[in-house]
Structures are given as C-alpha cells and as structure tokens.
Amino acid sequence: MAIKPPHTFFSMKLPTRLFHCGIATVILSAGLLTSCGPKKASDPLASTGRTQRTENLLENLRHQADTAGYMYGHQDDTAYGIGWVGDSCRSDVQSVCNDFPAVIGFDLGHIELGDSCNLDGVPFDHMRQLIIAQYDRGGVITLSWHLDNPLSGGTSWINDSLRTQESRTVAEVLKDGEAHDRLVAYIDSAAAFICSLQTPYGVQVPVIFRPWHEHTGSWFWWGKDFCTPQQYIALWKLTAERFKACGVTNALFAYSPDRTESPEAYMERYPGDDMVDIFGLDCYCYGNNEPATIENYVENVKRQLTYVCRLAKEHGKVAAFTETGYEGLPYEKWWTEALAPAIADLPVAYVLTWRNAHDKVGHFYAPYPGHTSVDDFTAFYNLPRTLFVHDVNGLYLQSSK
Secondary structure (H helix, E strand, O other): OOOOOOOOOOOOOOOHHHHHOOOHHHHHOHHHEEOOEEOOOOOOEOOOOOEHHHHHHHHHHHHHHHHOOEEEEEEOOOOEEOOEEOOOOOOHHHHHHOOOEOEEEEEOOOHHHOOOEOOOOOEHHHHHHHHHHHHHHOOEEEEEOOOOOOOOOOOOEOOHHHHHHHOOHHHHHOOOOHHHHHHHHHHHHHHHHHHOOEOOOOOEOOEEEEOOOOOOOOOEOOOHHHOOHHHHHHHHHHHHHHHHHOOOOOEEEEEOOOOOOOHHHHHOOOOOHHHOOEEOOEOOOOOOOOHHHHHHHHHHHHHHHHHHHHHHHHOOOEEOEEEEOOOOOOOOOHHHHHHHHHHOOOOOOEEEEOOOOOOOOOOOOOOOOOOOOHHHHHHHHOOOOEEEHHHOOOOOOOOOO
C-alpha cells in the first residue's frame, strides 16, 4: 500500500475516510447543523462577480503551482472504472494508492440535448452528486464539453459524410437563425447545470470549465480548419456572455489547445485575458511501446509546457496540463519515466489523465488493481511534487500566504 508523507501547503487535515466518501461537509459545517436541518452557509461574491470560493481556488492554484507541486487528476474517476459502474465511493486510483485524485474531470456532452446521461453514460444527477463529493473532499472539479453539432445534428467530431455542412457550423451559429438559437440554448443548458452545483448548505461548488478544447486540431467542428481565429474568439465570447447572463458565478474558464509548434500558434485564437483564467495544454503519448515513443513524449510536452507556463505568467494566469495519457498504459513505467519527467519542475497546477472506460476494452489511462503499472504509479504517487486529495485540503479558503 502506498505510504506518502503529508504535504504542508494546506495544513488543515480531516479524517481520511470522511474525505474519501465525500461527507466532509458534515464536519466543515458542523456549526451549521440544527434540529431543523442544515442552515444556509455564507457564499459571498467577490468584486469579480464570481463567488469568493471560486476566486480563492484560482489564487490557491497559482500559489500551489509555484510552491508545492502539481495535482494529479483523472477523468470520470468516481463514476466508473475497470469492471465496475456507479459503485459508491469507488475509484480505480483510490483502489491502487488509497487516495483519490486531487482533480476529477467530467464531461457535459448531451446536457445540451436534455438527456438524462452524458455521452459516456454517466447520469447527470449522479454526476452532480460526484462533483459535490469531490468538493467535500477538498478536491478540484474540471468540466469538458463534447457537445453535439447544432447545425448538422451530428456529434462533436467531424463526420466525413457531413463534412461540407459541418465545416461551416461556427460561421452559421454566429449569425442570427435557427443554428444560433440552438447553440444559445445549448450553452444555457450547460450554464444551468453548473449553477445547480450546490451543497446542501447553499454553497455553489467552484469548477474549471474547459469549453471548445483542442481547437488547434481539426477533429471537432470548432477546430482550426473549420473557423477563422476571429470566429473562434467570437464563439468563446458568446459562451462567456451567456454564462454571465445565466448567472454563473462559480466557473473558471480554461483555454486548452492541442499540440502546437510555437507560442504564436498557441496564442493565435486566444479569447483574451478577460475571458480566460487557466492556460492549458492537451497532449497525449502516441506510438508503440518503445524508447523513442517515451522520449518524444517527454521532449514534446516539456517544450510546449515551458512556453505555456511562460505565457500564463505573462498574462497573470494559471498553467495546467489539462489532458494527457497513454492509452492502455503499455509501458509500465510511464508514470515515473514519462509523465513526471515531462512536467519536471514546471509550475503547472494540475495534470489530468483521461478516463478508464468500463465498456471499451483497452481504453484506459490510469492503473487499476492488478495492472502492471501499479507499482510505478505508487512511486509516482510518492514523489514530492505530486499532489492527491490528502495533500490539498483548503483550496477554497482564502490564502494566508
């Protein structure tokens, strides 16, 4: 079993089991309980119009990246895993190292359709519960959004048979008409879900919202081959404006291009400092299980994250490795010989690996009990700069640094 010395960045610690099962709110809000039930907690707004807890999270992410290390994250970690779906208080990562990821990601795809489950089969009502549970542990939540095409009715991914129509989606949704109205309704549905993320005490759960991701590629209908930089920025602006109109006060916005060759390419479609809080990067490890694959990954990630961190600092933003992984983990020492060296001492707030699909053989990005990379992941867990839930309690409190 993994044994990790406690970090000292945030010293407020509560019993492990309580945080694991997401009921720390009972402890944190003990003074709020009465015989008549929970009393509404204070959830003040900051001068920015966002909740103070959301602003605290942003500032603490910045401070943590500069001083303590990077948080490990996993997509859909508590929703399902290898050989299980929807089990209470379960996680493949926790089963391996007896600690939950400090960051858990979920996807809002199909919220725009009014469906009860997202595109990966996670019920939105259950997702809401899992998000609140992660907040109760003291961890962070990030939300991606693979939304359907509002013009063609297809998925986020470009369909070759509909390519001619889908390649003009962004241009069409920015003009008055049915496609525009449909997209506005889509955005409003995502905003409504984020507004609904409240604890029993009335506290809105802060989240990192990562829309229109990997736009430097051309597999999504908002990708670089299907809209101009100006159109992409207008799409982002529309999203930010609708969130504000819908009263969203608990979301940080993350800008996350896929691989780029230069700082200029990274910033080509940047929406602006007033609409972005986090500079991200999505970059996966591809190739056969051979030394060149690992070497190329480390080199490419380090090169790109170096200028992402520099740009983030120049713009007063937080840097993060917003999506990565090596599908199937064919190299058992990927954690300590690829991911950790790629990030090294760079000031990134977190790294998120993709999901462990329960219904797609070989589609997993984190270890599970019995997998060959368990020992190496345990070594990764015990590195001084890796942060899991046990290490980060207090992210939503005002920093006293």
